[in-house]
Amino acid sequence: MSQKKIKVLFANIPTPGNRFVVDLQEGLKPYADVTWDCDLFWSKKEDFDIVHIHWPEYLSFEMESYLLNDDPLPKELWEELIDCLEYWKKHAAIVYTRHVQYPHKRHDEEFLNLYRVVSSYCVNVAHFANYSIKQFKSFYPEHTHVNHEVIPHQNYTSLPDKSTKEEARSYLDIDSKAKVLLVFGAIKEDEKSLIDKAFDAVPNENKVLLAPGWKVQKRRINYIRLREWVFKFDCWLASLNKKKRTNLGFIQEDEAHFYLNAADVLLIPRTNELNSGNITLGCTFGLVVVGKDSADIGEILKETGNPVFAVGDDESLNQAVNKAFELSKTNLGEQSKALAYKEWSIEKISKMYYDFYLKSIAKD
Known part of the structure; x- marks a missing residue:
């Protein structure tokens, strides 16, 4: 009918x-x-x-x-x-x-x-x-x-998914044994401190932060030529930092899979928002996702077995990040992916x- x-x-x-x-x-x-x-x-x-x-x-x-x-x-x-x-x-x-x-x-x-x-x-x-x-x-x-x-x-199965973890890390020149924390999408200035603390909490010296939406900001310098020179210099320094990959601009949809597949954990740095589509995005690509323990974000993360942290509590953030990397060694990511494909x-x-x-x- x-x-x-x-x-x-x-x-x-x-x-x-x-x-x-x-x-x-x-x-x-x-x-x-x-x-x-x-x-x-x-x-x-x-x-x-x-x-x-x-x-x-x-x-x-x-x-x-x-x-x-x-x-x-x-x-x-x-x-x-x-x-x-x-x-x-x-x-x-x-x-x-x-x-x-x-x-x-x-x-x-x-x-x-x-x-x-x-x-x-x-x-x-x-x-x-x-x-x-x-x-x-x-x-x-x-x-x-x-x-x-x-x-x-x-779910985000409409996005191309054409790489394995090994291929994605090779493409991005990331060591196969590194612990990789991903922050996807636009990053606000007031989120950078939380991201830095989360990255510091990653339990390994061999680690990489993928935060392509982290923009280098122009400094407050009155002299325009000096301000522009310092800005270009800061951008150049950022481009040399292989441990913290920032200021990469907008990632096109056909390249997003490289960043998602290279990562172990996806961090949601939003502390004031109701929702984040990045929960679904991370689950679609089989990642462990970590975010705040409140609003829709906390509710969905807990329902899917992902770790959460209390906003403003550095120890809670530290524990959640450590837990996330522990869970990345289990089949939680695959369970989340199966859920995203079947239920979403x-x-x-x-x-x-x-x-x-x-x-x-x-x-x-």
Whole structure:
């Protein structure tokens, strides 16, 4: 019996570097005709069964532009947003995947209110873990009409995986016996101290930190020519450091497997965030993952048997890193990989979203 295809609008500006939305759109093809177009949200054209919001601040390029300053959203933009939400509330079911608790770049009252307003129009919210549901209810106790469901983050099997550990280490010129700690993705300045402490805790002198997203920052020097010379010199020094591989720039998707397969342990340095797709990424590539013991991050890590640390507790971090490298010698990585392939496959997660959509339509 064929399933009824539904029409879904991903109300989002393009985020080609975010595999979650790209893969979900592809995975939903057997169940839904998915249109990814933020302009259709604002134009209030065409008919959709579902309007799926991922990040309220990415509903339009104009909305996104206010992340870069402290200006309030213009009254006209607020009025247009409310008008669109009212329209789609009457003509479709609005749903939301809660990727973050608030925008990374700006979480003042203006954008906290944006999240509050947008989520108030949703009939269903998908979360990556139970912690997020509890936090949502504490943030918005007035949103009693909203239903909640945990849908895991799908795996990253859409990324190429074309190297063995030996091949990956040969490609990156890393000793086969070295202990390798990986920090993948963008690194914030306030995360560098934690990363340094975690690397210091790695129980081996023959060790390598792979942190390609760690950027060398320009120093505060008034003389421009001197500042630029010192910056280039610091970048040159970083390029010579084979123990701490930093300042490598953005790693393309077709090269990511070299870094993931060369590593023993993946560290998540996020201490203020709700989620991290790097848990799923690490599990997909059979790595032990270590991160904070709180929020969705801690919940998922503990559920999968991975070590956690208390934020701000150096001894706890030390113990978690040591535990992670001990576990890297066991079959935990392979167990995590099997879990990612079986329970977090795009086929399974897409079917969960299809059922989530159907429930949303029925509730609406």
